[in-house]
Amino acid sequence: MSVCLHICLTGVESTGKTTLASQLCATFGGVLMPEYGREYAETIGTDFTPAALRQIAATHSQRRAVLLAERPALLIEDTDIATTAAWFRMLHGVRDPDLSAMPAVADLYLLFAPDTPWVDDGTRAFPGADRLRFHAIISDELAQRGIAPVLISGNWAQRREQAEAAILAAMKDGQ
Numbered sequence: 001m002s003v004c005l006h007i008c009l010t011g012v013e014s015t016g017k018t019t020l021a022s023q024l025c026a027t028f029g030g031v032l033m034p035e036y037g038r039e040y041a042e043t044i045g046t047d048f049t050p051a052a053l054r055q056i057a058a059t060h061s062q063r064r065a066v067l068l069a070e071r072p073a074l075l076i077e078d079t080d081i082a083t084t085a086a087w088f089r090m091l092h093g094v095r096d097p098d099l100s101a102m103p104a105v106a107d108l109y110l111l112f113a114p115d116t117p118w119v120d121d122g123t124r125a126f127p128g129a130d131r132l133r134f135h136a137i138i139s140d141e142l143a144q145r146g147i148a149p150v151l152i153s154g155n156w157a158q159r160r161e162q163a164e165a166a167i168l169a170a171m172k173d174g175q
Contacts, residue, residue, distance in 0.1 A: 008077045011112030012134045021078040030074030036060035057084045086138040104145050108170045110163055113153035
């Protein structure tokens with residue numbers, strides 16, 4: 001395990017990652033690493049060119065490094081490079097060598113299933129069948145990186161319960 005317990009929430013849009021990340025930090029006393037891709041979309045726009053996705057990945061990685069340097073006991077990260085690399089694949093049809101070379105570094109990955117309603121908040125792009133295809137791409141990206149995530153599914157209460165159980169198990173394993 002790394003310096004701290006590092007949890008990453010990943011998955012398609014509208015599956016509760018951002019909301020649950022904040023709740024999990026409040027429950028466990030962790031530090032939250034927000035998703036830079038959302039900030040980028042809300043402040044710069046949603047034209048996710050190859051260069052834009054590489055910039056999102058680099059900025060997110062830099063911000064995470066700052067938080068990890070503080071050596072928190074728990075870091076909960078709202079998406080990471082695996083998600084950004086999956087966005088690249090979804091939008092551009094191929095794996096990007098630059099993004100593929102960036103390591104995914106969390107100790108535990110929670111993969112959120114697309115079994116919740118899709119909500120258009122102005123930054124989201126993949127409803128319907130595209131949502132299922134994107135989930136498959138994220139799952140494959142994790143597999144290609146050798147990551148075996150814990151699948152989080154069901155209603156909001158079930159998602160929280162599953163995520164908390166996975167984190168508690170990881171904390172117990174890390175002691």
